[in-house]
Amino acid sequence: xxxxxxxxxxxxxxxxxxxxxxxxxxxxxxxxxxxxxxxxxxxxxxxxxxxxxxxxxxxxxxxxxxxxxxxxxxxxxxxxxxxxxxxxxxxxxxxxxxxxxxxxxxxxxxxxxxxxxxxxxxxxxxxxxxxxxxxxxxxxxxxxxx
Numbered sequence: 001x002x003x004x005x006x007x008x009x010x011x012x013x014x015x016x017x018x019x020x021x022x023x024x025x026x027x028x029x030x031x032x033x034x035x036x037x038x039x040x041x042x043x044x045x046x047x048x049x050x051x052x053x054x055x056x057x058x059x060x061x062x063x064x065x066x067x068x069x070x071x072x073x074x075x076x077x078x079x080x081x082x083x084x085x086x087x088x089x090x091x092x093x094x095x096x097x098x099x100x101x102x103x104x105x106x107x108x109x110x111x112x113x114x115x116x117x118x119x120x121x122x123x124x125x126x127x128x129x130x131x132x133x134x135x136x137x138x139x140x141x142x143x144x145x146x
Contacts, residue, residue, distance in 0.1 A: 029056045046077035057127060075121075089139050091115075091122045102139055105131065 017026055017035035027036045030044045040048045042055045049055040053062055061072035069083035089097040091104045105123050107113045109131050115123060125135040125142070 030058075045072045045075065047072065057129075059121065059127060073121075075117075088122055089125055089142055091119055093118070093122070097139070097143060099143065102136060102143070105136055105139060109133070109136070 017023065017028055017033065018038035021037045023035045023037035028034070028039070029036055029042045030039070032039065032044070036042045036056075041052075042049055043052070043058040045052065045058040045061050047061040051062070052060075054060040058075045059072055060070050061077060063069065064071055065079040067079075067083065071077055071079050073083065087095075087097060089101060091101040094100075104113070104119075108115045108119070108123055115131075120131070123131050123135060125138040128134070
């Protein structure tokens with residue numbers, strides 16, 4: 001069992017994940033022991049929140065090297081390998097976003113196949129870190145209305 005930081009109990013009986021700062025909803029995007037209020041890097045992408053344009057999205061942190069690719073496109077800060085070599089929605093990486101990608105995405109959601117890390121990034125159309133029917137709806141809409 002890991003050692004917990006000094007903490008206090010809040011009214012619901014849950015241990016306060018930011019005992020020294022007000023954090024009434026106990027938000028904790030990255031699921032570590034620190035709540036977002038006292039966590040300097042909420043999404044664990046390696047960029048501190050006050051410099052991160054989307055501190056609850058590990059795939060977006062800015063483009064410090066000005067190469068037109070987000071420095072966190074891999075899920076963590078890495079300016080040497082920050083350009084995705086695929087298009088969001090092109091799940092099978094065949095340079096076409098089409099119904100085949102929809103079928104593959106549905107298979108991932110139903111557990112019929114397991115996505116690779118690149119598949120996960122290309123499949124999470126709305127970038128909410130969850131593959132679900134919303135990604136399917138957005139992907140179909142993108143295909144029908146390019």
